[in-house]
């Protein structure tokens with residue numbers, strides 16, 4: 240009798256093959272009654288640790304909503320979000336916030352920098368909140384600002400910086416503590432394509448060196464070519480073959 244050959248799963252070889260982040264049948268409805276808006280639905284995701292994933296889709300397709308759910312900044316109406324197998328919405332808020340500050344890096348569509356603090360202070364403050372070793376914070380903050388080409392302007396406050404420069408400070412702040420997971424909402428929207436690619440290279444470097452996982456929204460076709468997977472959203476749902 241012929242021996243059956245064991246099937247070899249065709250998966251990208253990765254140092255960290257387990258999913259770090261999962262969404263199981265996630266749905267989010269804002270409001271109720273006649274004005275209810277279903278922002279995302281039927282979302283199933285398995286994001287492998289150490290991978291880079293881009294979310295794309297038209298304005299209003301649900302990208303920001305989904306990122307907020309993955310960051311546990313918002314609760315799904317239905318379904319679950321799991322980080323390393325743990326359901327985030329079941330954690331007490333204190334633990335969830337500790338998780339967010341220490342393991343997660345967040346880049347928002349509106350950068351959320353503190354206007355009265357310099358670029359350096361914004362990054363250093365985030366490190367303090369993340370609870371990293373205080374002795375190393377100065378070096379880490381300066382290094383992160385250098386990664387995004389902002390070290391020379393680090394004494395300036397956000398209102399004295401251009402939109403793209405503020406965005407780069409927000410990125411430095413999100414990655415300075417070298418999070419396990421980076422969730423970034425259009426992190427290169429304000430950057431020209433050269434600077435956008437430089438920032439993505441910084442992400443890629445952290446993925447390769449530290450096993451960081453990245454989920455980011457983007458409209459940039461150049462970036463979609465660099466990431467490991469592209470997920471397309473249409474009207475709040477993941478589509479296999481996007482129309483555009």
Ligand SMILES: Nc1ncnc2c1ncn2[C@@H]1O[C@H](COP(=O)(O)OP(=O)(O)OP(=O)(O)O)[C@@H](O)[C@H]1O
Nearest residue numbers: 269270276278296297298299300301302303304305
């Ligand atoms: N708090 C809210 N209350 C009601 N509706 C909301 C709320 N937040 C988002 N929505 C709606 O949910 C849908 C998805 O919005 P979302 O912000 O996720 O889109 P997006 O893909 O990020 O768009 P963009 O590319 O413009 O940033 C939109 O129709 C939006 O109007």
Ligand SMILES: [Mg+2]
Nearest residue numbers: 302303348424
């Ligand atoms: Mg958005």
